[in-house]
Amino acid sequence: MRVCFRSSVQPALIDEYRRRHAAVWPEMLQALKDAGWNNYSLFLAPDGLLVGYVECDDFDSARARMALTEVNARWQAEMASLFENTEDPGQAPDEGFQVLEEVFNLDSQLAAAGSH
Amino acid sequence: MRVCFRSSVQPALIDEYRRRHAAVWPEMLQALKDAGWNNYSLFLAPDGLLVGYVECDDFDSARARMALTEVNARWQAEMASLFENTEDPGQAPDEGFQVLEEVFNLDSQLAAAGSH
Numbered sequence: 525m526r527v528c529f530r531s532s533v534q535p536a537l538i539d540e541y542r543r544r545h546a547a548v549w550p551e552m553l554q555a556l557k558d559a560g561w562n563n564y565s566l567f568l569a570p571d572g573l574l575v576g577y578v579e580c581d582d583f584d585s586a587r588a589r590m591a592l593t594e595v596n597a598r599w600q601a602e603m604a605s606l607f608e609n610t611e612d613p614g615q616a617p618d619e620g621f622q623v624l625e626e627v628f629n630l631d632s633q634l635a636a637a638g639s640h
Numbered sequence: 641m642r643v644c645f646r647s648s649v650q651p652a653l654i655d656e657y658r659r660r661h662a663a664v665w666p667e668m669l670q671a672l673k674d675a676g677w678n679n680y681s682l683f684l685a686p687d688g689l690l691v692g693y694v695e696c697d698d699f700d701s702a703r704a705r706m707a708l709t710e711v712n713a714r715w716q717a718e719m720a721s722l723f724e725n726t727e728d729p730g731q732a733p734d735e736g737f738q739v740l741e742e743v744f745n746l747d748s749q750l751a752a753a754g755s756h
Contacts, residue, residue, distance in 0.1 A: 526681055526693075528681070528683035528691050528693060530685065530689065530691070541743070542741075542743050545743045545744040546743070546744075547749075548744065548749055550753040553746060553749050553750050553753055554750070556746055557746065557750060561746060563746075563747065564744075564745075564746040564747075565642055565644070565742055565744060565745050565746070566742070566743050566744035567644035567740035567741060567742050567743065568740060568741050568743045569646065569738070569740045569741075573646065573689075573740070575644050575646070575691055575740060577642075577644060577693045622685070624683035624684060624685045624689070624691060625658075625683060625684050625685075626681055626682070626683050627657070627658050627661045627662070627682050627683065627684045628661040628662075628664065628680075628681060628682035629680075629681050630669060630672055630673065630677060630679075630680040630681070631679065631680075633663075633664055633669050634669050634670070634673060637666040637669055
C-alpha cells in the first residue's frame with residue numbers, strides 16, 4: 525500500500541526542520557528501512573504543511589514497528605518542538621500524522637482498463 | 641525525480657471529485673503513462689487538501705507533454721468546477737498545482753550513509 529500523510533511544521537522553524545532532515549541519524553535511517561518504510565520521502569510547503577509519502581505492507585504495522593525502536597523515541601522527542609502544537613501536548617510528532625485517502629492510482633486504473 | 645504537489649478541492653464537492661477519479665477516462669490514463677507520469681497517485685483530505693505524488697524525469701517536461709494532448713484539455717475543463725477558485729479564473733486545475741520541496745528521501749540518505 526502507498527500512504528500519504530500530513531502534519532504541520534511551525535513556519536518559523538521550517539529552516540531548522542529542513543536542516544535536521546538533511547542529515548537524519550544513520551541509526552534512524554536504518555530503523556525505518558528495517559521497519560519496512562519503502563520509497564519514503566517528506567515534502568514541505570512554505571506555510572509549514574508537511575507531507576509524507578511511503579510505501580509499506582501496512583501503515584499501522586510499519587508505525588508499530590518503529591514505535592518499538594528506541595531510536596524513534598529519541599528522534600521524535602528531538603523533533604517535537606518543530607511541530608505545530610497538537611491538542612495533546614504529550615503526543616509525539618509521528619503520532620499526529622494524519623493519513624489522507626488515496627483517490628486515484630494511475631497504475632491500478634491502467635491495469636483495470638486492460639492497458640498494461 | 642519524485643514530485644509532490646498540492647491543490648484544493650471544494651470541500652462540498654469532495655464526493656464528486658472522488659467519484660470522477662475512481663474511473664478516469666482510459667484515454668487520459670494512457671496519456672499520463674505516455675507522458676512519463678510514473679507511480680502517480682492522488683490523495684485527498686477531508687478539508688479538501690489534494691496531494692499528488694508522481695515520479696518522472698522532470699516535472700515541467702512531464703506537464704508540458706500532457707499540455708500538448710487534447711484529452712488533458714478536455715479533462716481539466718471538466719474538473720475545473722471542483723477546485724477552489726484560484727486568483728486566475730481561467731487557469732486549469734493542473735496549472736494551479738503547487739509543488740512542495742522534498743526535504744527528506746530515505747533511500748538517498750541511506751545510500752549516502754553507505755548502508756545499501
